[in-house]
Amino acid sequence: MRLILHTSDIDSLRSRALDADVARFRAVRPSGITLPALLELVCSSWMWSHSAGEVFNPIVDGWSQNLPDLRRARNLLATAVDPQKKPAPFDAPIKELWRIKSRRDWADDPASLFQARFRRSLEKHGFGKKLSLALSKAMQEMADNIIQHSGSDEEHSAVGLVGYHVEEHWMTYAVADIGRGVLATLETNPKWSTLSGSGDALRAAIYQCASRRVSSPFGTGFSEVQKSLADLNGTLRFRSGNACLTLVGHRAARQATLSTNPYLVGFQLAVTCCRAVDSSIRALPNRD
């Protein structure tokens, strides 16, 4: 039986690792991992490489043997070394990962080619020109947050990864960094200095367009994501600190769930949607 790791599995592993109770995970031999789970796992692995990793990381090491994507993403996050052959500039691959550490990593030509490959891949897989453009712009905005907000300022951002996976009428993109997280970012703005925790910070950022910038009355990046999804069925997952906010469904009717889970550095988000003809979310057994 094929076993695909989802974000819920990674949450569970992190939770068990805190209690040093990971026996059941040692026996797991996954054959795949979803993109959102992949990025949260590599951020977790990075965080625990500094402390308490003796329980968590041997599991991830074991999984890495079966999962080349996981091996690659861990290397990419930690060392920027990527032995995988780069796609041709004007190709349209179904999945790709990109590392962001500095402004140039996201503003120079190679990054714009990556962004264009995502757009091209969406078009090729049935998303249409207009929708593909909107989704790719939203992805660009989300990844840009790594530069703008993950570090102490825009010139000193944390390391992050952005990736996409596109199939026929279905796509997911995910962005993850190992920076200071949404709460610490917003707290630098006096207007948002009284937030009670990471859950509050996520809600403020997503629903109230909170921004760390004093000169800007509101942030616009998350609105761009909501706008890009329009009437599509989608799942949006935002996690930072010990909080996770999930939105599922159509535009205004998207159901929000705020949950707590073990602390993770930085900010991770994933957007998954499909163009289902029956207006219901297509079963996606192997994906987040």
Place this chain on the structure above:
Amino acid sequence: MKLVVHRLNSSKKPMHAAGATLGQEHLGPLRKRIQNGAGEIVIVDFSGIESATASYLKATIVWLIQSARLVVGNGVNHGAAHGHHDPIPLSIYPVVAGLAADVREELDAVLPGFRLPCLETLKRSDEKIQTGILHGPLDQALLDTLRALTECGSGTASSLHQRFPDRKISTTGWNNRLADLHMLRLAMRRKEGRQWWYESVAAEVKNGRKS
């Protein structure tokens, strides 16, 4: 004075501009060029940009207008420490040009959130904007003042008071309104004797506002 023109997308390929980082990079060369600005009109040319996100516009034209307003000392309220990309005082009058329909639409959506008006050039020479379109919110009284000023070409509070007696606005009233237009970077001014002499940034202003 010659107009300063800066094309954001310096490549020949058209592009879709997203994100603050790209905006900051595109604005970088202009920022160096105008750091010692002396009241120039700066045209931010969006040619070659097919669409732009709000973050990109905030990092480019909105940043410039906010910076220009700081010179008057009545602009954005900065409570926290300044970051490298926060607005800085710049003695300029920013306007936009070369807007694609999608960029114009996004600009019209962004400006009200900042309560900022912005001029788009329609027709210009090397030294002057002949016709501009106004985007973003502007109080009706200020819009009327801007129309009066463009009708006169230029003038002082006293000269407008004398020219439009039927409007029942005192010299002080005109003075306040003209100062507000200057603060919003829609009117330039210079001191002549004891009076401020005002001139509209564009000789003719059409209303393109949706808000």
